[in-house]
Amino acid sequence: MAFHPQTIIEPFRIKMVEPITATQPADREAALREAHYNLFQIPAEKVLIDLLTDSGTGAMSTEQWSGMLRGDESYAGSRSFYKLEAAVKDITGFHHIIPTHQGRAAERILFSTICRPGDVIPSNTHFDTTRANIEAAGAEARDLAIAEAHHPAVIHPFKGNMDVDLLQQTIAEVGAEHIPVCMLTITNNSGGGQPVSMENVRAVSAICHAHNIPLFIDACRFAENAWFIKQREPGYADHTPLEIARELFRLADGCTMSAKKDGMANIGGFLAMQQDEWAARCQNLLILTEGFTTYGGLAGYDMEAIAVGLYEALHEDYLRYRIRTVAYLGDKLIAAGIPIVQPTGGHAVYLDAGALLPHIPSAQYPAQALCVELYRLAGVRAVEIGSVMFGRPRADGSEDAAPLELVRLTFPRRVYTQSHVDYLTEALLYLGAHTATIRGLRITWQAPALRHFTAHFAPLGVEAAIG
Numbered sequence: 001m002a003f004h005p006q007t008i009i010e011p012f013r014i015k016m017v018e019p020i021t022a023t024q025p026a027d028r029e030a031a032l033r034e035a036h037y038n039l040f041q042i043p044a045e046k047v048l049i050d051l052l053t054d055s056g057t058g059a060m061s062t063e064q065w066s067g068m069l070r071g072d073e074s075y076a077g078s079r080s081f082y083k084l085e086a087a088v089k090d091i092t093g094f095h096h097i098i099p100t101h102q103g104r105a106a107e108r109i110l111f112s113t114i115c116r117p118g119d120v121i122p123s124n125t126h127f128d129t130t131r132a133n134i135e136a137a138g139a140e141a142r143d144l145a146i147a148e149a150h151h152p153a154v155i156h157p158f159k160g161n162m163d164v165d166l167l168q169q170t171i172a173e174v175g176a177e178h179i180p181v182c183m184l185t186i187t188n189n190s191g192g193g194q195p196v197s198m199e200n201v202r203a204v205s206a207i208c209h210a211h212n213i214p215l216f217i218d219a220c221r222f223a224e225n226a227w228f229i230k231q232r233e234p235g236y237a238d239h240t241p242l243e244i245a246r247e248l249f250r251l252a253d254g255c256t257m258s259a260k261k262d263g264m265a266n267i268g269g270f271l272a273m274q275q276d277e278w279a280a281r282c283q284n285l286l287i288l289t290e291g292f293t294t295y296g297g298l299a300g301y302d303m304e305a306i307a308v309g310l311y312e313a314l315h316e317d318y319l320r321y322r323i324r325t326v327a328y329l330g331d332k333l334i335a336a337g338i339p340i341v342q343p344t345g346g347h348a349v350y351l352d353a354g355a356l357l358p359h360i361p362s363a364q365y366p367a368q369a370l371c372v373e374l375y376r377l378a379g380v381r382a383v384e385i386g387s388v389m390f391g392r393p394r395a396d397g398s399e400d401a402a403p404l405e406l407v408r409l410t411f412p413r414r415v416y417t418q419s420h421v422d423y424l425t426e427a428l429l430y431l432g433a434h435t436a437t438i439r440g441l442r443i444t445w446q447a448p449a450l451r452h453f454t455a456h457f458a459p460l461g462v463e464a465a466i467g
């Protein structure tokens, strides 16, 4: 007998639980009103299933917790730093490992060290903190994703790839001397958690190096990207995710990392690179703003958790379960005709709210309306990635809409089980069958930058009824 089970199980058992409590519809309605219909403003206690982000929200393992108890809290030369340094060097091959409190600190230190005003930093797609840090350094963040990335329904195995022709055109247009570094985000978060192929990394690396431009990887979800390469790219089926990650990093010259993702930690990050001179300058800035070079704003126990977590993120059983969880939800939504970004990516399912709610124009924020409705119905918190986040005000008070109106359902690592996903599916199928009654919103107050975190909204239907 040979038992080949079809069910992919959670590859862990649970030895500590955190209760979640269902709220009543009236509680959720009140919470929405108090939060001005902005889900960032709702206390987490009032959320049943929290899919706002996969960043720092994962569950740590017994090995990570026991490592934390062994954390060395020395200011200089902490044993936990050397453990982290050894792990990152083993996986990436980079020479200088600079710990930071999270990914954006690594970005700020890198870009404020190497960018001059007028420089251009190409990427497949910059994450928003990356873009903001490049712009804060006076440089331009330029997205060069392949054309397929802009079409939610188009299937492509590596929809996170960079368009290498556009990269060559950009180098010819601005000159290599104005491109201090080229980035690749793996997986491409803003583009739907889509992977980048090894072939694409190799091609981008060759172009960059022919022009003496260093290539840096935004490595937040490097393990998930390695899994997609193993599954989808010819020649990699027999390689382990660790081998794939090593090969990929060795095509690059450095990386920025938020260890809150594939570091499996609740906080932390690092900057890693080969260049001695850049590293020395980055370390000076680190001491000024984050902390000494062997802790960079982290506790010793945080570095222990990351050192262990980086390897756990590369376990095949874990990655199989992780990526399947996302595809499991995606498959059910596709079968029910609910439009999503396809194929499903590594850490999230992205609902295409523009296609699901065609009666709500971008100026009335369909993706925000869908987030509000999902919370109202089922207590699930998702995040808007549409015109609230990316809409740009025009001089006449109107706005340029974002290219896509998406809702991201982001899965924290090792936190929810299949029945949570089944409940979520039920809620989404119900919403999908009752879209006609969903109304848009208008913004009643907003901050001058990063407005999505704090903006106040008013539901349009209610106003119409009142007035």
Ligand code: F0G
Pocket (backbone or CB within 6 Å): 052, 053, 054, 055, 102, 103, 104, 105, 127, 129, 130, 185, 189, 218, 220, 257, 258, 259, 260, 268, 269
């Ligand atoms: N790069 C990517 C691709 C990211 O997804 C993030 C964070 C960062 C950099 C910044 O890292 O948060 O540690 O400072 N993404 C989170 C998200 C916030 O919800 O997607 P950080």
